[in-house]
Amino acid sequence: MNSFSETINERVERIRFLKDEKSEFIQDYKPFIASTVEKCVGRYVTYGQDDELSIGLIAFEEAINHYDVSKGNFLSFAQNVIKRRIIDYYRKEKKHQGVTYINDYYPDEEDGDNVYDYLVTAEQIQGQYFEQEVNDLRRMEIMQLKQELEKFDLDFSDIAKSSPKHKGTKKAYLDIVKFIIENKEVADKIKQKKYIPVAEIQMATNLPRKTIERARNYVIAAVVILTGDYYSLREYIDWGV
Numbered sequence: 001m002n003s004f005s006e007t008i009n010e011r012v013e014r015i016r017f018l019k020d021e022k023s024e025f026i027q028d029y030k031p032f033i034a035s036t037v038e039k040c041v042g043r044y045v046t047y048g049q050d051d052e053l054s055i056g057l058i059a060f061e062e063a064i065n066h067y068d069v070s071k072g073n074f075l076s077f078a079q080n081v082i083k084r085r086i087i088d089y090y091r092k093e094k095k096h097q098g099v100t101y102i103n104d105y106y107p108d109e110e111d112g113d114n115v116y117d118y119l120v121t122a123e124q125i126q127g128q129y130f131e132q133e134v135n136d137l138r139r140m141e142i143m144q145l146k147q148e149l150e151k152f153d154l155d156f157s158d159i160a161k162s163s164p165k166h167k168g169t170k171k172a173y174l175d176i177v178k179f180i181i182e183n184k185e186v187a188d189k190i191k192q193k194k195y196i197p198v199a200e201i202q203m204a205t206n207l208p209r210k211t212i213e214r215a216r217n218y219v220i221a222a223v224v225i226l227t228g229d230y231y232s233l234r235e236y237i238d239w240g241v
Helices: 008-015 018-030 029-043 052-065 076-091 122-126 130-150 156-162 167-179 184-193 197-203 209-214 216-227
Strands: none
Touching: 008 018, 008 076, 008 209, 018 029, 018 052, 029 052, 029 076, 052 076, 130 156, 130 216, 167 184, 167 197, 167 209, 167 216, 184 197, 197 209, 209 216
């Protein structure tokens, strides 16, 4: 990324014509691609073994190439592109015609050689199922986040109460989050041992101990989201910048 606060949507627009950075972005989001494919096909899939994942990777790059930031969230758009390409694959492979969860997308259509012989463009995909996909993705991530925060004896009200209100406090909390994210060992320690290494953070950031302790709940939530599979929620963190 160019900056810590760059959103996913902004990153996609920036890297579209940058081959190396686009490849890195695709690698970063391979878990997201796999998760989307698995939801579509209804089973576990593995890179290097399942054709559906190869299709998902190609579809994800297609989504990057055709994304229009003015029309919504990239990840929701990418999900729809991937799903449509998987549908296209199954419709063209007659051996998969009996897979009912694919047909659910197009009820009451007759099977046949030409049932899906047109190319669904990325622009057409982007306008379909958008709100539902965003809501479903966000709802799933919120439920997962709730369960993970419970391991720290936290709930959403704790996070809301600890959210910084003043500009100076926001910057201090952001400095703490940046330090943790940029130091994997520290992030892993927090997730494994369920505590904030105050002394270590204080030494690195020169922030008062009390500030770090007050930031605990907010920082934990931010670290959990930024280091986990919370692709939709990442854009809703208030960085204060």
